[in-house]
Amino acid sequence: MWLLLLGVFAARAGLCLEPAEQLARDILEQLVDVNTADSAANVTAASEAMAKRLRDAGFPDADIHVDGDDPRFKNLVVRYRGSDTAKPMLLVAHLDVVEALRSDWSLDPFHFLEKDGYFYGRGTVDDKAEAACWIANLIRYKQEGFVPSGDIIVALTSGEESGEHNGVEWLVRNHRDWIDAGLALNEGGDGAIRNGQKVANYVQASEKIYYSVELKATNPGGHSSVPRNDNAIYELAGALLRVSRHQFPAELNPVTQTYFERTGKIGKGKIAAAMRKIAKHPHNRRAIKTLSADAHENAMLRTTCVATRLAAGHADNALPQTATALVNCRILPEDKPDEVLRSLREVVNDPKVEVTAVTKPRIAPASPLTPEFMQAVEQTTNEIWPGVPVIPTMSTGATDGRALREIGIPCYGLSGFFLDEDDNREHGRDERIPVQSFFDGQKFLYLLVKRLSS
Numbered sequence: 001m002w003l004l005l006l007g008v009f010a011a012r013a014g015l016c017l018e019p020a021e022q023l024a025r026d027i028l029e030q031l032v033d034v035n036t037a038d039s040a041a042n043v044t045a046a047s048e049a050m051a052k053r054l055r056d057a058g059f060p061d062a063d064i065h066v067d068g069d070d071p072r073f074k075n076l077v078v079r080y081r082g083s084d085t086a087k088p089m090l091l092v093a094h095l096d097v098v099e100a101l102r103s104d105w106s107l108d109p110f111h112f113l114e115k116d117g118y119f120y121g122r123g124t125v126d127d128k129a130e131a132a133c134w135i136a137n138l139i140r141y142k143q144e145g146f147v148p149s150g151d152i153i154v155a156l157t158s159g160e161e162s163g164e165h166n167g168v169e170w171l172v173r174n175h176r177d178w179i180d181a182g183l184a185l186n187e188g189g190d191g192a193i194r195n196g197q198k199v200a201n202y203v204q205a206s207e208k209i210y211y212s213v214e215l216k217a218t219n220p221g222g223h224s225s226v227p228r229n230d231n232a233i234y235e236l237a238g239a240l241l242r243v244s245r246h247q248f249p250a251e252l253n254p255v256t257q258t259y260f261e262r263t264g265k266i267g268k269g270k271i272a273a274a275m276r277k278i279a280k281h282p283h284n285r286r287a288i289k290t291l292s293a294d295a296h297e298n299a300m301l302r303t304t305c306v307a308t309r310l311a312a313g314h315a316d317n318a319l320p321q322t323a324t325a326l327v328n329c330r331i332l333p334e335d336k337p338d339e340v341l342r343s344l345r346e347v348v349n350d351p352k353v354e355v356t357a358v359t360k361p362r363i364a365p366a367s368p369l370t371p372e373f374m375q376a377v378e379q380t381t382n383e384i385w386p387g388v389p390v391i392p393t394m395s396t397g398a399t400d401g402r403a404l405r406e407i408g409i410p411c412y413g414l415s416g417f418f419l420d421e422d423d424n425r426e427h428g429r430d431e432r433i434p435v436q437s438f439f440d441g442q443k444f445l446y447l448l449v450k451r452l453s454s
């Protein structure tokens with residue numbers, strides 16, 4: 001009896017784990033202990049450590065690549081051979097992490113620590129947890145003799161957070177054959193815990209298009225003691241005010257329609273009611289107005305353009321000769337960047353203010369929510385967390401999934417790691433993941449990949 005009880009307590013404290021869980025925990029610890037922030041230039045050490053584990057587990061050298069555009073920022077790609085009846089599946093996670101300063105944290109960010117039911121350290125959520133699960137699960141498939149229908153490829157990459165060495169882009173350009181797949185899974189969707197309850201398992205299926213525009217007013221200038229009637233700063237300020245008042249039309253796509261429908265069902269209050277309404281009636285004006293007042297839902301609903309930089313003038317006592325502003329747009333995947341530019345010109349409506357694009361938009365289609373894929377995610381979610389809905393989302397920011405979607409590989413961001421909505425520490429201090437969420441996520445990814453490749 002005592003022994004039995006002891007066993008239960010030990011399991012809760014993380015001391016008595018299944019072999020697969022122990023392996024994932026060991027890998028996570030190993031990865032967190034390597035500082036892979038851009039400034040440390042040490043991603044290769046993490047890739048090499050994973051390559052060694054794979055070789056020790058019996059993966060042939062020929063199926064393991066450690067390579068990249070810089071000796072310090074190498075990526076790891078490993079291929080687990082399937083029966084070749086289906087296209088390969090690609091499992092992606094990034095090894096690099098956001099910078100972390102010891103002085104900002106209450107703990108050492110680059111030392112893995114288990115405390116009070118959490119794993120602490122930079123990367124425990126973003127994105128070393130998923131990297132550790134991909135490797136641990138791949139080793140487990142091999143140990144179990146599982147033969148997937150198509151090859152399973154794991155790519156652990158560099159440069160997602162910052163720096164010049166984006167591994168996914170590099171692989172797409174230089175070694176497409178290593179990563180070519182019919183389907184990719186990546187970070188970008190987590191589970192949500194609200195008031196202690198698991199409320200949703202999110203799947204990121206598309207993202208907005210990043211596009212920047214410059215507004216520029218010029219003027220001959222002169223002495224500020226003799227102001228002219230026209231003034232570059234005033235003209236630019238007027239143009240920016242008009243941009244700030246402009247709202248692009250609200251539009252739904254299949255991903256956001258399902259997002260609003262299902263998110264509306266798990267929430268309470270005005271916003272949730274508006275979500276349910278708009279999912280049925282995309283042009284309902286009251287629902288659009290309510291959702292537009294919320295920064296996040298507004299960004300899900302429409303293309304947005306916002307001023308992010310401003311520069312003008314060259315001396316305290318001179319009339320400004322140039323005034324420029326950068327306006328950063330996040331465009332719905334269905335909208336055309338050229339049309340957004342044309343709209344901005346119309347809104348600015350001043351021949352003295354030039355409006356020009358400064359970034360080349362990269363357009364990646366939304367990944368389709370096919371019944372086959374969604375059912376696999378829903379069944380797996382239901383097995384582990386009965387009743388928790390799967391909710392597709394569109395990222396308002398940009399992720400590595402874009403580079404894969406661009407070349408025609410449908411990519412879905414998911415993890416099954418449930419995190420408290422009010423305690424998101426990604427990119428922040430004392431980053432942590434609940435121990436139970438980590439192991440549940442590992443199980444979810446293990447079952448899902450198996451289901452998708454059986």
Ligand SMILES: [Zn+2]
Nearest residue numbers: 094126127187
């Ligand atoms: Zn990340």
